[in-house]
Amino acid sequence: MTNLLSNVHEGAEVQFSSGNINLVSGNYEYYHYLCDGFDDRGWGCGYRTLQTLCSWMNDNFQQNVEVPSIRKIQEILVELEDKPRSFLGSRQWIGSFEVCLVIDKLYDIPCKIVHVNKGDNLSTIVETLKTHFEKFGSPIMMGGDVDCSSKGIMGIHVDKSEASLLIVDPHFVGKDLTKEFLQNKGWVKWQPLRDFLSSSFYNLCLPQAKSKTII
Template sequence: MTFKKTMTSLLSNVHEGAEVQFPTGNIHLVSGKYEYYHYLCDGFDDRGWGCGYRTLQTLCSWINQNYQKNVEVPSIRQIQEILVDLEDKPRSFLGSRQWIGSFEVCLVIDKLYNIPCKIIHVNKGDNLSTIVDTLKTHFEKFGSPIMMGGDVDCSSKGIMGIHIERSEASLLIVDPHYVGKEQTKEFLQNKGWVKWQPLKVFLSSSFYNLCLPQAKSKTII
């Protein structure tokens, strides 16, 4: 399966530099290069519903540059076509504004790259602390970015790292909801589109699903 490349250039590794916020503790980060996909980044207006697609595109850009380059990053329309072809979605899904979550991201990555993904379900935000070791091990072993979504807090986001200090942990979030021209890494971090988010601020009433691509970065020996 091949797609035409529709992108020009996007900012890469927008999380870099954010680690200076924590002079102590242990930080485990994504390894290798990825591109930052967000609302309207390709001229397609997906505001309000496309965050899952954009995070998937960010993950695909990482796979292309760090694991294997079989296909270009798919467009939102092409992602919908894949899910319909897999019979995960009905034909009415094509051209719709229906969001996708971690399970659909898993299906698309497996279809395009033949890479399995680990799905982690956390039944409420208060229990995110139970997967801290799992996330730490993922970044150490694979180094691939993670997608995270929920039900009440339903917006999808990329996780590019975890900071652990004693009994506290924070996730390094890359938010696809940004609208505008690409600025700089510093701009995105200063405006909160890339930020560390303590686990304790996640909604306790929401469940969360995480998609962890089981693809090992070439930079990890």
């Protein structure tokens, strides 16, 4: 396994001079396409975001569980009878519901699924996301239908009527990373809610596990 960067969102908040920011609490590793030598380009973003969430679980909650490989994730979903055996070794993507199932299986931690009918309605869950980071501090997985690519959410910024999400994008392919490179190239970025696709629905998976740094 290639050494993975940790906490790639750090420093991104300095671009804001006003408003309120709520961030992930605790450590995680950044999983992305090909990070372990397995070529999952074009379909593995949900698995990689799940692995990022699992790395946070290992550091903050239960350290005796290994971050599952893509193959292991598929095996768990078949074992839970969520997927048929033909799913093993396939390139089928997974979404927030599957992420919820795997986290519950590995860590005995429930996840809250939040559904947004279309991007225009993302503003309705701003308070839900703020409360999640305040209460739990765990990272969030986000997926959609038209904008079907999975991404991690590591924070939320709210300034008056404007809100932005801190996105950690697993679609990067490459090595020799730095946090500064990822942020400069937009793989880690603040994305205003208005920039999400209005025609897409979004599902978010909010692990109900509390960071060890939150009392």
